[in-house]
Amino acid sequence: MTEPTAASPSPPLRAVDLIVQKAAGERLSREALRWLVHGYTAGTVPDYQMAAFLMAVCWRGMTEEETADLTQVMVESGRQLDLSDIAPVVADKHSTGGVGDKTTLVLAPLVAALGVPVAKMSGRGLGFTGGTLDKLESFPGLRVELSVEEFRAILRRWGIVIAGQSPELAPADGKLYALRDVTATVESIPLIAASVMSKKLAAGATHLVLDVKCGSGAFMKTRAEAERLAALMVAIGQRAGRTTVALVTAMDQPLGMTVGNVLEVEEAIATLRGEGPPDLVELVIELASALLAAAGLAPRPEARERCRRLLASGAALTKLADLVAAQGGDRRAVDEPGRLPHAPLERPLLAPQAGFIQAIAADQVGRVAMQLGAGRQRKGDPIDHRVGLRLLRKVGDAVRAGEPIALLSAARESDATALLPSLLAAYRFSETPPPPQPLILSTYGSVD
Ligand code: URA
DSSP states (O other): OOOOOOOOOOOOOHHHHHHHHHHHTTOOOOOHHHHHHHHHHHHHHOOOHHHHHHHHHHHHOOHHHHHHHHHHHTTTTTTOOOOTTTOOOOOEEEEEOOOOOOHHHHHHHHHHHHOEEEEEEOOOTTTTBBBHHHHHTTTTTTOOOOOHHHHHHHHHHHHHHEEEETTSSHHHHHHHHHHHHHTTOOOOHHHHHHHHHHHHHHEEEESSEEEESTTTSSSSOOOHHHHHHHHHHHHHHTTTTEEEEEEEEEOOOOSSSSSSSSHHHHHHHHHHEEEEEEEEHHHHHHHHHHHHHHSSSOOOHHHHHHHHHHHHHTTTTTHHHHHHHTTTSSSSHHOOOOGSSSOEEEEEEOOOSSSSEEEEHHHHHHHHHHHHHSSSSTTOOOTTTTTTEESOOOOEEEEEEEEEEEEEEEEEHHHHHHHHHHHHEEEEESSSOOOHHHHHHEEESOOO
């Protein structure tokens, strides 16, 4: 009889070996990813090795299971919120970012008013896309930098809270994202999915709805890329035991009729009063009803109908006022948006020809809004909440030569003069109406 041999200890992990394995297209174990990510967060794995690893991921990809493992170890790098003592079902929503995207400001109060608490951590705008935190800060005094304890207390009391991403949650993502930004490794679908989902999973919601945008004004330029990202994020959420649904939605022209912080807040308030533009109303109803159906509140058609009725009644506006007041803002500004700060001047963009609007390039419009001061070129730049633009016509609308098609709200005459030609460059005109394009392109996760 032979003696049983002692199990040989596994060799110590080394970053260089993991880089070699990933560059060869091998699948890494959760343990290996944990060692690498936690080592990087703690500072024992240096930037240059993590950068090489990230580049290998960009080239060789990751399997779904591997991406879910990466997400999980990123979640484990920091604090994880458990909100189950507050409510058994807590909803969260994420958008991959677009131009004129004020959906959260409508959807969160609507869902909360239907009895599902909403706890959301959001980001700031960068480049041509806006951010929910900047829009919320249009309410003078409103605070978005909340401690985890304040976040929980506001959720418990009001059933709705929207705060900045806590640095205590998924700290690995903050460090990895900064490195990706300077090493050309942002554009990898597994890395984007793990980055987004690690923050969502750490924030403790049980039910997630994701709006994955595609088109000129979005991070994902093609429908195929957006659909890969949506499917992967839904799989990650479900593997982590969270009910997750995703809609892939068009972002070729700006959403709604406004771009710029105060202007978008006003449009969100109008939408909660039942006076929203058709595309924003459709998007809110589709996302909210998918979430409510996935949460088992009602079958999808009934969920849609309840959302539609509540929006039309204006009753969900109170929830926005609750949120504003709970976070230190003046709730009267919700009923009287005239109390919000406004730009001193408004200048029209005139149609140069008669015909139909064939396209309004969302990225170009976003850049104009940024140059007016509504957004930031670099992280940390100050912004002017008052400025932006109002679209008077959208794609498919007929126009007469010389009629106003948009209004720029500017801080200075020189800004308006300089930027009106840039805004015009976003437009394409045609003699015949363009074929209508759907807003909702596909759905992932179980919503029926
Ligand atoms: N947004 C994120 O949070 N992470 C990414 O990687 C890209 C966009």
